[in-house]
Amino acid sequence: MIMSRTGVLASATRVEADSGERELLAHLEASSHSATQLLLRGEDGQDTVLPESLLALVLAAVHDLAKGNAILALPVETRLTPGEVAQMLGLSRPFVVRLLDEGEIPAQHLPGSRHRLVRLADVLAFQARRERRAEGSRKIIEAAEDADLPY
Template sequence: MTATNAQIPTPEAAEEAKRALRSLSPAGGIAGARTVRVHAGDEHAIVPKEAFDLLLEILGQMANGNAVTIVPIQAELTTQQAADFLNVSRPFLVDLLERGQIPFRKVGTHRRVRFEDLRAYRKADAQRQSAALDELAAIAQEHGMGY
C-alpha cells in the first residue's frame, strides 16, 4: 500500500460517515461484537480490533470533513510527499535532509524518506516548539507581562 492523494469527503459522504460512526462506536448502544456490512451487498467479514478501531478513526475524520490517507510506517515517500506531510516546502525539506535532520536514502538521483522517520522528526519538532513556548511564557511571567 502506498500513499495516495486523499480527497475531501463530500457533505453527503461526511453525513454517511457520521451515521456509520454512531452505529459502530461503543457509545452507539450496541454492546459486544459488531458486524460491518458492505454497502453494496450482504457480505461481511471479521476484522481484528485494531483494524476496526482504525475504521472508527477514519469515519470520525470523514464525518468532520477531513481527507484521510493511510500510509504504512515502512513506506518510503518522495521529497514532495514528505514535504506535504510536514506541511513545508520541498526545498525546505531537502535542506533538512541535507543537514542530516531527517534520514534519507538515494534511489538513483532521487531521495526517499521513510514515513516513520518523518513522524519521529515531526514529534521531536513539536516537542521543541512546546519547550520554546513554555520558555517564552516563563519569561513573560517573570517580566509581569500577564501571560
C-alpha cells in the same frame, strides 16, 4: 529505460464525509466503547469479527471524519520523494533537502542514483519531534510572560 514514478500522495486513498455522514460518524464516535466490535458480513451472510488493529484504524478514521477532516490512507512504510515530504510537511523542497542532508530526516539513496526516498514513518517521527519542540518553546514563553521576565 527510465520509468517515471507516480506521485504517492496523488494515488493514496482519500476519504471524506459529507455533512449527513458526519452526523452519523459523530454518533458512532460517541457510542463506541471498549466492547465495540467490527463485523464484516460476507456474501453468504457469514459474519466475521475483524481484528482489534482494524477496529482501532476505523475508530481513528471515524474521529477525524466526524470533525470534517479528510483521511489519507498510506502504509507507514511508503517511500516518499523529497518533494512529497515537503508537500506533507508544508515546507519548501529546498528546506526538506537540507533536513535530509543534515540527517534530521533519514533518507535512502536509490541504487546508482543521487535521488533519495524517505519512509513515511520517518517523516511522521520528524513531525512529532518538531511539534514537541514547538510545544516546549511555547511553554517557556508562557512561563516567561507569567513571571514578567523579558525574553
